[in-house]
Amino acid sequence: MVKRLIFLGFLAFSVLMTEKPLLGQTIGETRFTCIVLGAGGGIEDDNLSCYLVSEKHSNDFICLDAGSLYSGIQKAETKGSFDEIVIPANSDLLKSAFILQNQIKAYLISHAHLDHFSGLVQSSPTDTPKTIYASSQTIQFLTDYIFNWRIWPNFTDEGTGFQLKKYHFQVVEPGKDFSIINTNFKAKAFTVSHQEPYTSTAFLIENNGHYFLYIGDTGPDTVEKTTNLKNIWETISPLIAGKKLHAIFMECSYPDPRKETELYGHLSPVWMISELTNLAKLCNENDFLHSLQGLNVIVTGIKPGIKTGESTFELITKQLTGLNKLGINFIIPVQGEKIEF
Numbered sequence: 408m409v410k411r412l413i414f415l416g417f418l419a420f421s422v423l424m425t426e427k428p429l430l431g432q433t434i435g436e437t438r439f440t441c442i443v444l445g446a447g448g449g450i451e452d453d454n455l456s457c458y459l460v461s462e463k464h465s466n467d468f469i470c471l472d473a474g475s476l477y478s479g480i481q482k483a484e485t486k487g488s489f490d491e492i493v494i495p496a497n498s499d500l501l502k503s504a505f506i507l508q509n510q511i512k513a514y515l516i517s518h519a520h521l522d523h524f525s526g527l528v529q530s531s532p533t534d535t536p537k538t539i540y541a542s543s544q545t546i547q548f549l550t551d552y553i554f555n556w557r558i559w560p561n562f563t564d565e566g567t568g569f570q571l572k573k574y575h576f577q578v579v580e581p582g583k584d585f586s587i588i589n590t591n592f593k594a595k596a597f598t599v600s601h602q603e604p605y606t607s608t609a610f611l612i613e614n615n616g617h618y619f620l621y622i623g624d625t626g627p628d629t630v631e632k633t634t635n636l637k638n639i640w641e642t643i644s645p646l647i648a649g650k651k652l653h654a655i656f657m658e659c660s661y662p663d664p665r666k667e668t669e670l671y672g673h674l675s676p677v678w679m680i681s682e683l684t685n686l687a688k689l690c691n692e693n694d695f696l697h698s699l700q701g702l703n704v705i706v707t708g709i710k711p712g713i714k715t716g717e718s719t720f721e722l723i724t725k726q727l728t729g730l731n732k733l734g735i736n737f738i739i740p741v742q743g744e745k746i747e748f
């Protein structure tokens with residue numbers, strides 16, 4: 408299990424320096440387990456956005472995005488992250504195949520970019536029947552351009568040609584609650600902007616009154632000229648005040664400096680902190696420096712660099728640490744490892 412915890416110093420300093428009660432986060436008990444199947448946002452094609460999440464102590468997972476699926480399961484298995492899963496004696500499956508077929512209960516796909524679902528396509532002949540939750544735009548793109556018997560057989564129940572119906576596409580309507588089949592999870596989808604007019608999706612996931620938020624690729628509201636993230640912040644700020652939000656998965660594709668015209672619908676540390684500051688102010692305008700203290704933010708989608716020297720993972724970690732006046736607990740996920748939150 409890894410938590411690269413950035414910036415606990417500011418939290419400790421704040422506790423010492425203020426007599427005011429700390430508002431907002433700092434959730435004691437963890438409720439969710441995440442196994443990171445893919446942590447990066449490119450160029451390493453065996454380490455692309457894919458996060459399994461279960462209720463703590465359960466091995467029934469939902470899969471949030473599926474950039475690197477089977478290779479991620481294999482790496483997580485090597486690191487011991489699936490040690491609790493025992494294959495039935497009458498099964499002759501490899502453990503990784505057993506997990507793919509039996510322990511992943513459903514997929515939630517944020518958008519149709521290849522680095523968010525190519526693993527699912529590669530695994531589809533071996534996978535078992537499941538539901539894929541996605542926006543109507545995402546489903547349209549996947550059926551038009553991928554599952555069409557030209558790029559790949561149509562394993563779904565929509566689109567052109569013979570439908571193999573292994574996967575059921577379930578449209579998620581923005582703002583509308585839905586239950587995730589074969590799990591105790593409920594969810595609500597939000598549209599986010601991923602270089603206008605292309606859209607991506609955020610999912611607010613609930614289990615027994617506890618929540619986490621998974622945001623697919625997104626640009627900042629200011630640059631995208633939308634209020635999509637603001638709408639999400641308005642929804643989750645009461646959950647933060649009520650200590651019910653356990654984590655936010657949020658992308659940070661590029662290190663700073665990054666020109667606005669070269670964000671391509673993504674965030675960099677400066678923009679990530681700017682958006683999180685907007686959230687902090689919604690939680691408590693008068694004391695926003697404390698309103699997100701201890702909040703887990705799992706940083707997704709970092710694009711590995713191609714030059715020698717410091718990695719973009721290290722650089723982004725350093726930059727977020729330097730900018731973190733809010734006491735946020737940034738977690739840089741590592742492929743194959745387990746995070747409890």
Ligand SMILES: [Zn+2]
Pocket residue numbers: 518520601624
């Ligand atoms: Zn994307």
